[in-house]
Amino acid sequence: MVKEGDLLFVIDQRPYKLAVDQAKSDLERARAKLDIATADVERGTPLISHQTLTAREFDTRRSTQREAAGGVGAAEAALKQAELNLEWSEVRAPIAGRISDRRVDAGNLITGGQSGATLLTVIVSLDPIHFIFEGSESDLLHYLRLAASGGRRSSRDVENPVAVRLADETDFKHTGRMDFVDNAINPKTGTIRGRAIFDNKDGLLTPGFFGRLRLYGGNSEAFLIPDSAIVSDQASKIVFAVAEDGTVGVKKIELGPIVDGLRVVRSGLAPNDRIVIEGLARARPGQKVEAEDGTIKAAAK
Secondary structure: EEEOOEEEEEEEHHHHHHHHHHHHHHHHHHHHHHHHHHHHHHHHHHHOOOOOOHHHHHHHHHHHHHHHHHHHHHHHHHHHHHHHHHOOEEEEOOOOOEHHHHHHOOOOOOOOOOOOOOOOOEEEEEOOOEEEEEEEHHHHHHHHHHHOEEEEEEEOOOOEEEEEEOOOOOOEEEEEEEEEEOOOEOOOOOOEEEEEOOOOOOOOOOOOOEEEEOOOOOOOOOOEEEEEHHHOOOEEEEEEEOOOEEEEEEEEEEEEEOOOOOEEEEOOOOOOOOOOOHHHHHHHHHHOOOOOOOOOOOOHH
16 A cells, blocks of 8 residues: 555666756856846947947847847756656655556666656555446436436536445445546447446455446336245246236236335336235136235335
């Protein structure tokens, strides 16, 4: 673990120190030239009024002074650049986080610059940590219309809460908040990039982890039934429904997530349907049964 500003590597500083010394000497030389040029102008100012000095000669002295002043400015910029290169010879951690192994050893030649630079190591931020995800175009439209109707403000304007579950978890136990939504749909994938931020005091969330993210999408009405009442029929999910005359029938349903220990049924059931929640082993489609009312309860929190 490293803190922001910790010294990580030192590049051989001797050539950079020499460059700083040379830049300082060049600056002193430029200042000396400026002093002489300024003195020549000051001496020539009274002479020009007495016509002892020609106007052309005086203009030449002023031009030389301006040129010397420009030389001083260039020398000062060169000195700042040399000092900056010397400062960069000490490679410090730009952020706090966990550092990887070093990719170079003492004595290795490294290369800097905008391209082809040598990788020294990698640092990742851990607390807080970002969760980056892609949302579909239909999801974006849903949230835009939800914000327009006043159901929920846009995540571009407020830090809406989110929850994440990891690959080995069944519950969305990690809570965070939105902090970024991209400005355009990716035309290649038809998705938009979003980002949430999470506190990670215990360090469990590790860069590169995959997880599922849940973001509030507005209130909706849905049927909740126990998972034990659902039967698999090849690739379909069905429940046994009891008609008014007691005849058992089959209803194909589309399932959603689990909420409070019960399964969400997205479609396939009507408000007046009666389904079998106990004794599924004895229920057969087409047979008549004496149904008794049962109770479906949410799991205790």
